Amino acid sequence: MNVLTRYIRLISKFFLRDNYIMTAAAGLGFCSALAVTNKMENSLTMGVGAVFVTCGSFCMVYPFRKLIAASGTHHKISLLMIIVSVFVAIFNLIAQATIPRIAFNIKAYIDLITTNCIVLAVVAEGLTYGFWDAQKKILKACLGYTIALIFMALMREPLGFGTIMNIRVLPENFPVVVLMITPVGGFFALALWRLMLRPLFVKTGVVLDEGPSQGAAEIEEVPKASKKPRLKMSKMFIITIVIGAFLLISLIVNIKAVSSLNKHFIALFPIFLGALLFDGIVLSKLLGICPLLNKSRQIDAAWKMGLAVVLVVTLSTSLNWIVYNMVLINASNYLSTLSPIPIRLEKIFYLTVFIVTIATFVQILGVLLRRFAMDVYRQMGQFLELITVNCIVLASSTFTIPPGMSFWGATTTAFGFGLHWLMVCVWLAVLRRQRLFVPVNSWDEDTIAILLLGFMAAIFTGIGMIKIF
Amino acid sequence: MIEFKIVNEFRLFIVRGISICLITAIPGTILLALYFFTSPMIAEYHEIKLKKSVLEIFDIPYHTEVKKILGFKYEKIDKEDIRDIFDESITIETLSSRYVAGQPKDKEGRKLFKYFKDRKLQGIGFVVTKFGYGFNKAADISLFICVGPDLETIKGIETLDHSETPGLGGRMTEEEFKKQFIGKKLKPKISFVRGKETVGSNEVHAITGASYTSKGMEKIINEAMETFWKEMGANRG
Numbered sequence: 204m205n206v207l208t209r210y211i212r213l214i215s216k217f218f219l220r221d222n223y224i225m226t227a228a229a230g231l232g233f234c235s236a237l238a239v240t241n242k243m244e245n246s247l248t249m250g251v252g253a254v255f256v257t258c259g260s261f262c263m264v265y266p267f268r269k270l271i272a273a274s275g276t277h278h279k280i281s282l283l284m285i286i287v288s289v290f291v292a293i294f295n296l297i298a299q300a301t302i303p304r305i306a307f308n309i310k311a312y313i314d315l316i317t318t319n320c321i322v323l324a325v326v327a328e329g330l331t332y333g334f335w336d337a338q339k340k341i342l343k344a345c346l347g348y349t350i351a352l353i354f355m356a357l358m359r360e361p362l363g364f365g366t367i368m369n370i371r372v373l374p375e376n377f378p379v380v381v382l383m384i385t386p387v388g389g390f391f392a393l394a395l396w397r398l399m400l401r402p403l404f405v406k407t408g409v410v411l412d413e414g415p416s417q418g419a420a421e422i423e424e425v426p427k428a429s430k431k432p433r434l435k436m437s438k439m440f441i442i443t444i445v446i447g448a449f450l451l452i453s454l455i456v457n458i459k460a461v462s463s464l465n466k467h468f469i470a471l472f473p474i475f476l477g478a479l480l481f482d483g484i485v486l487s488k489l490l491g492i493c494p495l496l497n498k499s500r501q502i503d504a505a506w507k508m509g510l511a512v513v514l515v516v517t518l519s520t521s522l523n524w525i526v527y528n529m530v531l532i533n534a535s536n537y538l539s540t541l542s543p544i545p546i547r548l549e550k551i552f553y554l555t556v557f558i559v560t561i562a563t564f565v566q567i568l569g570v571l572l573r574r575f576a577m578d579v580y581r582q583m584g585q586f587l588e589l590i591t592v593n594c595i596v597l598a599s600s601t602f603t604i605p606p607g608m609s610f611w612g613a614t615t616t617a618f619g620f621g622l623h624w625l626m627v628c629v630w631l632a633v634l635r636r637q638r639l640f641v642p643v644n645s646w647d648e649d650t651i652a653i654l655l656l657g658f659m660a661a662i663f664t665g666i667g668m669i670k671i672f
Numbered sequence: 673m674i675e676f677k678i679v680n681e682f683r684l685f686i687v688r689g690i691s692i693c694l695i696t697a698i699p700g701t702i703l704l705a706l707y708f709f710t711s712p713m714i715a716e717y718h719e720i721k722l723k724k725s726v727l728e729i730f731d732i733p734y735h736t737e738v739k740k741i742l743g744f745k746y747e748k749i750d751k752e753d754i755r756d757i758f759d760e761s762i763t764i765e766t767l768s769s770r771y772v773a774g775q776p777k778d779k780e781g782r783k784l785f786k787y788f789k790d791r792k793l794q795g796i797g798f799v800v801t802k803f804g805y806g807f808n809k810a811a812d813i814s815l816f817i818c819v820g821p822d823l824e825t826i827k828g829i830e831t832l833d834h835s836e837t838p839g840l841g842g843r844m845t846e847e848e849f850k851k852q853f854i855g856k857k858l859k860p861k862i863s864f865v866r867g868k869e870t871v872g873s874n875e876v877h878a879i880t881g882a883s884y885t886s887k888g889m890e891k892i893i894n895e896a897m898e899t900f901w902k903e904m905g906a907n908r909g
Contacts, residue, residue, distance in 0.1 A: 259699075267695055282692050289699040293706055300710040303717040308842055311835060381880050474804075481884075544708065551707050555696070606811045606835075607803065 224351035237389035250349025281562035390657030478619025509625030520617035729828030805888035841885030
């Protein structure tokens with residue numbers, strides 16, 4: 204008996220200490236953990252995918268570690284992402300061929316393993332260790348991720364559907380909580396797990412208690428440090444903004460007068476509103492959460508990161524649309540005429556091409572900013588480098604372009620997604636400054652931020668229910 | 673000195689670019705090879721799915737094996753059998769759509785799946801694919817709608833392709849939801865209701881918690897039927 208408990212403790216320590224989703228102070232990989240866990244089969248598939256992709260790409264990368272280490276941080280990230288994206292495409296094809304029913308359900312999220320923060324973090328970190336040590340670390344992180352997904356699904360699927368793995372476990376007349384299977388429920392489920400499991404883990408010694416005093420003191424300092432002089436605005440500036448806003452409103456109200464604009468407007472405005480409010484990238488598609496949690500500690504950083512995201516998301520999506528529709532489709536049409544079997548490059552390499560475009564674009568933008576606007580670069584430069592890894596940049600391309608959206612549709616959606624991210628980030632930063640709940644340590648602080656996000660998501664779902672048009 | 677530096681940087685850039693290409697080339701070729709293996713499998717899955725749903729809707733029996741593993745039942749389907757039965761019993765007709773204005777998209781015309789039993793028309797089915805109607809505005813929803821010989825009684829509806837939120841809008845693939853369509857009237861229009869205990873002859877229960885998907889589906893079915901009736905009328909006249 205004693206031996207058994209020791210083994211259980213050992214195993215749970217291995218998986219749950221520093222588990223990126225459940226227990227680590229700086230959480231990673233929340234996006235997919237929230238998005239796919241309303242069914243057990245989905246979370247199992249995602250877990251297997253993450254393990255496969257991480258191990259595969261690490262084996263691929265490891266022989267070239269010297270070359271990669273020599274090429275600087277940013278090149279390193281782009282290179283790793285390119286290779287990871289190829290492996291994700293491989294896994295996607297395998298999954299579609301073997302378990303098509305599940306794979307088509309969560310295809311969009313399998314694509315986004317590419318920008319799963321855990322994969323990149325672990326692979327990049329592993330390059331500094333020996334091969335087997337690194338593999339052990341990778342397995343630990345990825346299996347921890349899988350276990351976290353299973354935990355979440357264990358809570359959400361029975362409560363939402365009354366089933367586990369499509370086998371009924373709760374009686375038919377048991378009240379079903381629909382909230383649990385909505386995106387909103389994801390936030391609540393994660394926050395609940397984190398709040399519930401923490402005391403248990405600390406008590407059993409799985410997780411080390413970091414002590415309340417240290418964390419609290421850290422948080423105490425943050426508001427003081429980030430106190431900034433108020434933004435100086437001249438009268439002229441305010442007047443210009445107000446007049447501009449009025450002009451915009453009057454244009455929207457009287458849009459019917461200009462028929463050519465009206466046609467675009469009728470098609471694009473609902474798309475924009477949907478992307479901005481109802482079907483937003485954070486609150487309903489549950490992406491881009493890790494940078495959101497990290498950057499919303501200070502309002503200042505939230506604004507800057509948000510602006511950088513809006514810029515990069517919009518421009519890179521339009522660029523990706525051009526590359527995808529002009530280069531990839533034409534190339535595959537040409538190749539298909541040569542070969543006996545049709546080769547659809549856009550179905551095989553689209554992830555890699557998107558990643559390459561985004562990485563190149565961000566690099567060029569960085570160079571241009573350094574050359575022409577050093578001030579802006581000093582303010583936003585570090586955020587710009589981070590953005591390549593951000594899931595929402597890739598997501599706004601993969602969600603809009605391969606299904607066949609028009610150029611303006613894709614760009615508008617991406618712009619809406621970017622604005623949505625900015626909005627949520629700044630609001631979360633403001634809410635966290637208010638400190639509605641006083642967190643005890645940094646671990647609880649993240650949990651409470653997730654809870655706040657859940658409330659915001661609930662509010663926005665409510666707005667979405669109102670019929671505007 | 674500065675020029676030298678620029679040249680050096682340029683060379684470094686090229687070396688890095690080539691090395692990235694070389695490293696990516698290995699998994700890239702694996703991917704390409706895999707594509708050749710898997711693409712027929714994926715295509716087969718879609719084909720079988722369409723044919724199976726057509727057969728199921730028309731209530732044509734096909735060969736299935738029920739296997740028991742560890743007490744769990746699961747059905748195995750015979751792909752060849754499905755194909756044979758499909759070819760035997762379903763006739764595919766292509767409806768020319770040149771009579772209908774404002775439909776440049778399907779130039780080939782709509783494919784009609786007709787089922788004759790004892791030389792009597794049992795039902796007509798067709799596939800509708802619409803972009804941007806669901807909760808996910810950037811994706812197709814593809815439905816197979818099948819009506820009886822009077823062109824207004826539903827024989828069945830099947831979801832072939834969608835990318836709604838799994839577990840929410842994604843529940844439109846569930847058996848319980850699809851079953852309630854059978855026998856409903858499409859004229860004047862079908863509507864999705866919620867919160868009602870009983871439903872009328874052209875009402876079905878909406879999916880719980882997925883109002884956008886329900887609305888989108890309602891719209892797809894109604895619009896598709898409009899164009900379908902127009903086309904049928906035009907072809908007959």
